[in-house]
Amino acid sequence: MEKKYQEVLSKINQADSILIGASNGLAISGGIHIFAENADFLENFGDFRKKYGFRNIVQGAFYPYPSEEEKWAFFSRMYAYLINNKEVSPVMKNLYELVKDKNCFVVTTNTDSHFTLAGFPKERLFEIEGNSRYLQCSHGCHNQIYQGDEILNEMAQNQENGKVPSNLIPKCTECGGPMQVHVEVDRNFLKGEEWQTSLQAYKNFIQKAHGKKIVLLELGVGARNQLIKAPFMELTNLEENATYITLNMGRELYIPDSIAAKSIGIDGNIGEVLQQLAQLK
Numbered sequence: 001m002e003k004k005y006q007e008v009l010s011k012i013n014q015a016d017s018i019l020i021g022a023s024n025g026l027a028i029s030g031g032i033h034i035f036a037e038n039a040d041f042l043e044n045f046g047d048f049r050k051k052y053g054f055r056n057i058v059q060g061a062f063y064p065y066p067s068e069e070e071k072w073a074f075f076s077r078m079y080a081y082l083i084n085n086k087e088v089s090p091v092m093k094n095l096y097e098l099v100k101d102k103n104c105f106v107v108t109t110n111t112d113s114h115f116t117l118a119g120f121p122k123e124r125l126f127e128i129e130g131n132s133r134y135l136q137c138s139h140g141c142h143n144q145i146y147q148g149d150e151i152l153n154e155m156a157q158n159q160e161n162g163k164v165p166s167n168l169i170p171k172c173t174e175c176g177g178p179m180q181v182h183v184e185v186d187r188n189f190l191k192g193e194e195w196q197t198s199l200q201a202y203k204n205f206i207q208k209a210h211g212k213k214i215v216l217l218e219l220g221v222g223a224r225n226q227l228i229k230a231p232f233m234e235l236t237n238l239e240e241n242a243t244y245i246t247l248n249m250g251r252e253l254y255i256p257d258s259i260a261a262k263s264i265g266i267d268g269n270i271g272e273v274l275q276q277l278a279q280l281k
């Protein structure tokens, strides 16, 4: 195994650019499992589970709440759980240590802000499905997204019987309508100016890396993922000097034959693998 780790480190070392792709598997290794009905879920969302019957955070995010007061009770709680006063997990710390001196870009479907928390700059981060700390107009009447930390924190701290006080509920400043977190839970998800800027930065990064040594470092992205994995495999195929490094568990670790010669796969707990790599660096 150590030989494989050395190979990964040497590829990272020699790379001109490193493109990191991360999804739910990375969040899980950092202790956040939004699809699980685990002890954490019961402790933090047990009252919602009892009231509505949903069994994990994702189901809660898609639930059709009967009122704005109830909707914001959930989303502010989700914010508090995922983001507020969070410390950087050892997993993210190790990842950052591993690549901090390199020319990096991150693309992720995680909405938990843990990359910026770990020190990755926002302008080198594309959060495809949004971020739980931002708000948008539910009707999408205008493209602006808003920093929601203050109001989300206030709502998280002031909820009773599964409701937040009506006077705290955010309203769209343009149309007066309801707002929602800027996370892709429905078709109203805004792909406005900031989202487009991040997408463009992602594309520019890939374009600049063309022909040079690029490492695609994929962390906890499911075998059939179309948003991150499919484009990463395609890019590996196209780029002569690309190396595709994928970290995942068991059946989710997938490398197609067409790029096998340019690929390194490590099957195991992502947190432990990153720790090993950071130590060996």
Ligand SMILES: [Zn+2]
Pocket: 137, 138, 139, 140, 141, 142, 172, 173, 174, 175, 176, 177
């Ligand atoms: Zn509006």
